[in-house]
Structures are given as structure tokens and as C-alpha cells.
Amino acid sequence: MSLLLGVNIDHIATLRQARYAHMPTSPNAEPSPYQAGLDALEGGADSLTIHVRMDRRHMQDADAYEIREKIKAPLNLEMGITEEMLGLALKLKPEYVCLVPETREEITTEGGLDVLGRFDTTRMVVARLQSAGMKVSLFINPDLKQVEAAGEACADMVELHTGCFSNAQGDLVKGQVERLVAAAEEAHLSGMQVNAGHGINYANVTRLFEVPHLAELNIGHSIIARSTRVGLTAAVREMKELMAGYPL
Secondary structure (H helix, E strand, O other): OOOEEEEEOHHHHHHHHHHHOOOOOOOOOOOOHHHHHHHHHHOOOOEEEEEOOOOOOOOOHHHHHHHHHHOOOOEEEEEOOOHHHHHHHHHHOOOEEEEOOOOOOOOOOOOOOOOOOOHHHHHHHHHHHHHOOOEEEEEEOOOHHHHHHHHHOOOOEEEEEOHHHHHOOOOHHHHHHHHHHHHHHHHHHOOOEEEEEOOOOOOOHHHHHHOOOEEEEEEOHHHHHHHHHHOHHHHHHHHHHHHOOOOO
16 A cells, blocks of 8 residues: 555635635635645545634635535544534544644644643543544654653544654754654554654655655645646646655
8 A cells, every 4th residue: 555645725725715715605716625626636635634723714614515525535624622623523524633733823733732731632532533433633743752642542643743854954854854753653553543744845755755654644735836837636646656655
């Protein structure tokens, strides 16, 4: 089985909201997250990722339901740990839910979820989602204590935050790769699926081949940025071709 690619299409909605924030359902509103999902799948995406934020800055509830109802592909919902988002997930019933930290000030998700600091709440939300038939991932920094806490919270998966790796330069890259390797080993030993995401692009993705046990990469910004030059289907296809060399 090859390394899977989940394509985050949030930034398609970001572009739409730049012009149509107050009328996202207008017949003139474009581009369409739903159509982007179809294009990503045509390029070889294995799943789609969306993040409905509390302030609805890009994806809207209507987008989530349209994608869920019309696209027959695995859906991964990123969400903050709130009762409102839990309610949405329980109605939407995606195949996967990834619990992430969320603040109103950030432009995109920065940093991993503090499972240790919010253990009881995280464990409760994980259990409620799993009881409704969803598999749950925790988006965490490659920190061994956070990995251990994720296992104790009974998460099905972890998504290792690759932001520090992606931003590292020169000799610092090696240390960040080593952190990811150690976290992936620990998560695998704990019986959790290992995913990774944040800041992965066409230039650095093959460096992640040193990290063992990876099942899926979740990539958004780089693919959407590339799509402005070659189209989304081609951009996804190019990333899949790069990922094909991962040693399973």
C-alpha cells in the first residue's frame, strides 16, 4: 500500500471568501470547494480534508455538507475541541476527525494540540466521536510525551505537526527529522496510525521519507498554491508522484 495523500481544500474557500464572505451561496461565488474536491480526487487524492473554524473564515457549514453528500470519498474534518464543532461532526459523520488547536488570531493552525494539558476533555471528545463511528486523529507536535498522552486518550491516529521541520534550514533540518522519527516510532509502538502535515511542499516532501510508519500526508497550502499555475488536478498528481518513492 502506498503513502496516502489527503488534500486540504480550505484555501479554495479562503479565496472565495475574499470576495464573497457575506454571500458564499451566491450563484456568482467562486471558486467552489466542492468542485475543488472533485478536481483533487481526479489528480489522485486519497481523501479530502476540510476545517470548519469557529469564526467560519473559510469553510462554511454548507460547504461541509455539500462535500459530504455529493463526493463519495473519505472525508477528514479538522476541528477545534468545542461543543459546537462536536455537534457539527456528529451530524456530518465524516470518516475521520482530526482534533486541532484553534485560536481566532492565527491565519492557519499553528502548533500542535496540548493533549496533556486538556487530557480529560480530549479523551471525552475522542470517545464521543468514536462511539458515532468516526476514527479520531490528534494533531500534535512530535513530542514523546504528547504521543504518549494521545495513546492514553485512545486516539486511532496521530498527525505529527511538521511545521518546525518545514521551516528549518541547513543543519537544523536533521534535528527536526530526528524528532519526527522518534515520535513516529513511539506512536507506531502504541498502535496508532501515523500521519503528518503542515508546511509540507514539493521541495521537502521527500526528506520525510526518513520518517518510518507514515500512512498519510495531509497537504493543503502548497498544492493549492501550485494549482494557480498548473491546475489543481495536475498539482495533486505531481505531489502523488513525488510521494510514490516512500519506502513502505
